[in-house]
Amino acid sequence: MLQRGIDFHTHPLLVREMVARHPELERAARETFYIGNNFQPLESFLLELDIAGLEKAVLLPIDATSSRNTTVYTNEQIAELCAMSPRLVGFASVDPHDPEAPEKLREAVTKLGLRGLKLAPAMQQFYADDRTLYPLYEAARELGIPILFHSGMSWEPGSRLQYGQPMQFENVAADFPDLPIVLAHLAWPWITDAVALALKYPNLHLDTSALYFDNPRDFLRYAMTQTVPLTVFERSLRKQIVFGSNYPRVEIKNMAAAVRGLGFSEPCLDLIFRENAQRLLGGRR
Amino acid sequence: MIIKLERIEVQSRQGMEMIDITPQVEQAVAASGVHNGLVLAMTAHTSSGLLVTEGIECLERDVLAHLERLAPKEPPAGTFGYWHNRYLDYDGRLGFNAGDHLKSILGGVNCFFPIENGKVVRGSRQKVYFVEYDGPLARTVFIQVLGEAA
Numbered sequence: 397m398l399q400r401g402i403d404f405h406t407h408p409l410l411v412r413e414m415v416a417r418h419p420e421l422e423r424a425a426r427e428t429f430y431i432g433n434n435f436q437p438l439e440s441f442l443l444e445l446d447i448a449g450l451e452k453a454v455l456l457p458i459d460a461t462s463s464r465n466t467t468v469y470t471n472e473q474i475a476e477l478c479a480m481s482p483r484l485v486g487f488a489s490v491d492p493h494d495p496e497a498p499e500k501l502r503e504a505v506t507k508l509g510l511r512g513l514k515l516a517p518a519m520q521q522f523y524a525d526d527r528t529l530y531p532l533y534e535a536a537r538e539l540g541i542p543i544l545f546h547s548g549m550s551w552e553p554g555s556r557l558q559y560g561q562p563m564q565f566e567n568v569a570a571d572f573p574d575l576p577i578v579l580a581h582l583a584w585p586w587i588t589d590a591v592a593l594a595l596k597y598p599n600l601h602l603d604t605s606a607l608y609f610d611n612p613r614d615f616l617r618y619a620m621t622q623t624v625p626l627t628v629f630e631r632s633l634r635k636q637i638v639f640g641s642n643y644p645r646v647e648i649k650n651m652a653a654a655v656r657g658l659g660f661s662e663p664c665l666d667l668i669f670r671e672n673a674q675r676l677l678g679g680r681r
Numbered sequence: 682m683i684i685k686l687e688r689i690e691v692q693s694r695q696g697m698e699m700i701d702i703t704p705q706v707e708q709a710v711a712a713s714g715v716h717n718g719l720v721l722a723m724t725a726h727t728s729s730g731l732l733v734t735e736g737i738e739c740l741e742r743d744v745l746a747h748l749e750r751l752a753p754k755e756p757p758a759g760t761f762g763y764w765h766n767r768y769l770d771y772d773g774r775l776g777f778n779a780g781d782h783l784k785s786i787l788g789g790v791n792c793f794f795p796i797e798n799g800k801v802v803r804g805s806r807q808k809v810y811f812v813e814y815d816g817p818l819a820r821t822v823f824i825q826v827l828g829e830a831a
Contacts, residue, residue: 412819432772436819443694443817551773610766611777613755645774647815649696 401669402485402677403445403453403648405544405580405605405640408469410436414477424468428460428519430552433644438480444643445483448652450669453643454485454677456514456544462493463521464554471500475508485677487512487544490532492522498535505539511677516546517559524559525567533572540679542576542601547590548583549608551645562589569597576676578638582606582619591624594636601672602633603640604655612646612654620658630664638676639669685713687824693729693816697749699741700811702822706794707801709824716799718828723791725823728781728815730788736808744788744812752783781814788812796828 408414409425412435425431445453455477457469467489469477474486488504490497492515504510513536517524524545536543547560562583569577578601583590585608594600607615620626629637641651656665687709691700702722710720724731734740756763756779763779792809795802803809811822 430773432769433774434818437692439692440818446694447696447817551768607775607777609768609775611756611763611775614766650777 401450401452401639402673403448403450403641403643403652404578404638404673404676405603406441406453406455406643406648407431407645408441408455408474408477408484410434410644411441411477412437413480414473417476418473421469421473424466428464428466428552429458429468431644438477441643442481442483444648448641448648450648450652452483452485453648454487454512454544454673456487457489458514458516458519459489459491460516460519461491463519471504471508471510474510478509486510487514489514489516492520492529492532498531501532501535502539505541505680511680512541513543514546515543516550517564518546518550518555518557519552521556521559524564530571533568533575537572537575542578542676542679544578544580544603546581547579548581548586548606562586562593565600566593566597569593569600573597573599575599576679577601578603578676580605580640581642584608584619587619587623591628591633594633595628598636601636601638601676603638604668605640605642605646605651607642607646607651612650613657616654616658626659630660634664634667635672637668638673683713683715683718683826683828683830685709685715685826687712687826688725689822689824691811691820691822693811693813693818693820695813696816697745698813698816699744700813701736701808702811703736703809705822706809706824710796710801710826711799713826713828714830715796715826715828716831718796718826719793720796720801721791721793721823721825721827722809723823724785724811725821727785727790728778729820730785730790730812730814731792731822732788732810732812733792733803733807734810735806741810748784748788748814749780751787752780754778754780756780778815784812784814796826799831
């Protein structure tokens with residue numbers, strides 16, 4: 397299969413080489429991120445991309461120092477893993493409660509080569525439109541990098557869903573019109589709210605990494621053809637949707653097949669799988 | 682009496698795939714020192730299998746195609762939809778590979794052969810296959826050799 401395109405939402409929690417080097421990552425996987433699958437060599441991750449027909453994957457860490465006294469990969473560990481394969485694109489995370497977060501983000505981007513910011517309001521326990529975070533958003537805007545926010549449902553025990561409601565992100569989208577924002581997981585179950593925001597704010601994007609019942613095929617069919625008609629995504633939001641799998645909670649191959657089976661036109665699939673992600677990653681100043 | 686257990690790792694590269702592990706089974710027997718006895722092999726995973734068949738590509742395709750027909754990856758509509766399609770709290774994710782588990786049951790998860798004069802006794806066309814139903818993954822196969830030394 398031709399390999400082109402990017403998975404914009406993966407967590408490298410199962411990479412065996414990294415767990416061997418950093419044993420604390422086993423606890424992060426099991427007790428913080430809460431994933432039970434077996435650890436795998438990096439090769440399995442890259443083969444997942446291969447059979448999904450994708451070239452690259454965005455790796456997402458979570459700095460939950462204040463809320464959980466832990467990190468799910470540090471920025472340095474993400475950079476270390478990215479050095480193992482040119483197919484991996486690293487994002488940074490910072491503790492949103494840390495006053496030095498903007499400077500730490502600048503360091504992660506300029507010194508470690510990371511290319512976006514991941515924030516998880518439910519796990520990190522903050523509301524996205526808290527004004528104390530605006531310097532962090534301003535730093536991301538200045539750097540020309542996107543922010544990917546976890547939004548919608550959170551599986552992890554102790555994570556409160558209220559932090560992930562889409563309207564928490566409206567002020568950020570409105571106050572930083574030049575800052576590319578991605579709301580992950582279609583913000584399900586508030587997908588209609590998330591679509592409304594995306595229709596109103598062109599800097600706001602949605603990733604497809606949503607699976608909360610049934611299976612990728614049936615869930616996405618429900619969310620992206622029944623809850624919201626597919627035509628809304630194809631006609632109005634085609635430049636604001638990026639493919640994301642949420643690997644390893646969902647295998648990349650399964651989510652890619654589900655998105656490809658929804659009925660999008662080929663040009664729209666190319667936007668979702670490749671072009672939109674490339675544009676988001678290409679704004680680095 | 683010798684009893685030796687070996688764990689080998691098999692890296693699958695496709696979603697569904699048959700991988701000939703006959704050489705690894707024979708190697709385990711050769712390394713065990715068992716002259717007359719039995720060798721058993723078993724996959725450690727419930728979405729993969731072990732089976733014995735003729736080692737030709739056309740049969741590999743037929744095995745995989747018909748297991749997929751009997752237990753499709755995508756859940757059938759209606760009565761035969763998969764109950765496994767639900768959130769598994771112990772795994773932190775949904776279970777949506779019921780078809781792969783069912784293939785594992787249908788195709789089997791283990792096999793055994795006699796050992797005679799230090800060699801695996803098998804039919805001339807028989808090969809031992811590790812069968813991946815939900816790859817690509819690094820998988821573990823247990824090979825246990827039991828028997829008497831020379």
